[in-house]
Amino acid sequence: RFGAGVDFTYVRQYTITDVPGMENGLLDIGVNDAAGTTGDGNLVRSLPDRKGHLTLNWSRDNQGVTLINRYIGSYKDLTYDLRIDNANPFVAGIMTEEIEEYYRWDAQYNYTHDWGNTNLGTTRFSFGIIDLLDGDVPVRETGSLDYDAQVHDGRGRRFYLRALWQ
Numbered sequence: 103r104f105g106a107g108v109d110f111t112y113v114r115q116y117t118i119t120d121v122p123g124m125e126n127g128l129l130d131i132g133v134n135d136a137a138g139t140t141g142d143g144n145l146v147r148s149l150p151d152r153k154g155h156l157t158l159n160w161s162r163d164n165q166g167v168t169l170i171n172r173y174i175g176s177y178k179d180l181t182y183d184l185r186i187d188n189a190n191p192f193v194a195g196i197m198t199e200e201i202e203e204y205y206r207w208d209a210q211y212n213y214t215h216d217w218g219n220t221n222l223g224t225t226r227f228s229f230g231i232i233d234l235l236d237g238d239v240p241v242r243e244t245g246s247l248d249y250d251a252q253v254h255d256g257r258g259r260r261f262y263l264r265a266l267w268q
Contacts, residue, residue: 103159103160103162104158104159104160105157105158105159105160105161106156106157106158106159107156107157107159108154108155108156108157109154109155109157110153110154110173111152111153111154112151112152113137113138113149113151113152114137114151115135115137116135116136116137116146116149117134117135117136118134118135118136118145118146119134121145124145128141128142128145128146128180129142129180129181129184131180131183131184133180136149137149137151138150138151138152138175138177138178139177139178139179139180140177140178140179140180140181140201140242140250141180142180143181147252148177148201148250148252148253149177150174150175150176150177150201150253151175151177152173152174152175152203153173153174153175154172154173155170155171155172155173156170156171156173157169157170158170161212164213164214164215164216165211165212165213165214166211166212166214167209167210167211167212168209168210168212169207169208169209170207170208170209171205171206171207172205172206172207172208173203173205174203174204174253174254175203176200176201176202176203176240177200177201178199178200178201179197179198179199179200179201182197182198182199183199185197189243193243196241196243196248197243198241198242201240201241201242201250201253202240202241203240204237204239204240204254205237206233206234206235206237207233207234207235208230208231208232208233208234209230209231209234210228210229210230210231211228211229211230212226212227212228213226213227213228214226214227223267223268224267224268225265225266225267225268226265226266226268227263227264228262228263228264228265228266229261229263230261230262230264231259231260231261231262232259232260232261232262233255233257233258233259233260234259235259236258236259239254239255239256240254
């Protein structure tokens with residue numbers, strides 16, 4: 103059996119209004135729509151306006167393989183204009199007005215074992231790789247990290263084993 107699925111979300115607008123202290127918008131720069139921005143880091147976290155994933159499945163008898171492509175669209179760094187003039191040359195060189203879009207592939211192999219004794223049920227063994235291609239997350243200079251940890255996972259490629267007994 104083969105299967106495919108797509109899940110996609112588009113946030114058209116996320117407007118901040120009537121919030122005390124936010125009369126001048128996020129970061130006091132006049133931006134009230136947080137969709138597709140890094141937000142202010144306090145009231146509103148980073149909110150890329152496009153996210154989704156594509157899932158591809160194959161299974162036969164007691165085996166299966168799943169591939170997932172995760173997508174996060176680009177979004178605007180609201181702190182860029184506030185920080186660029188005071189940044190040292192190194193930091194200014196890595197700062198960008200827009201955090202780039204990002205794709206990540208994950209993979210998983212599953213094997214389901216039926217025990218000889220029906221009282222023991224079945225066990226599903228899984229082996230997976232998160233961030234299969236070990237891609238670099240988009241750069242966002244934040245001081246302590248060089249990526250937006252509210253949106254991206256900077257740990258790189260990871261392997262896992264799992265057993266689910268039912």
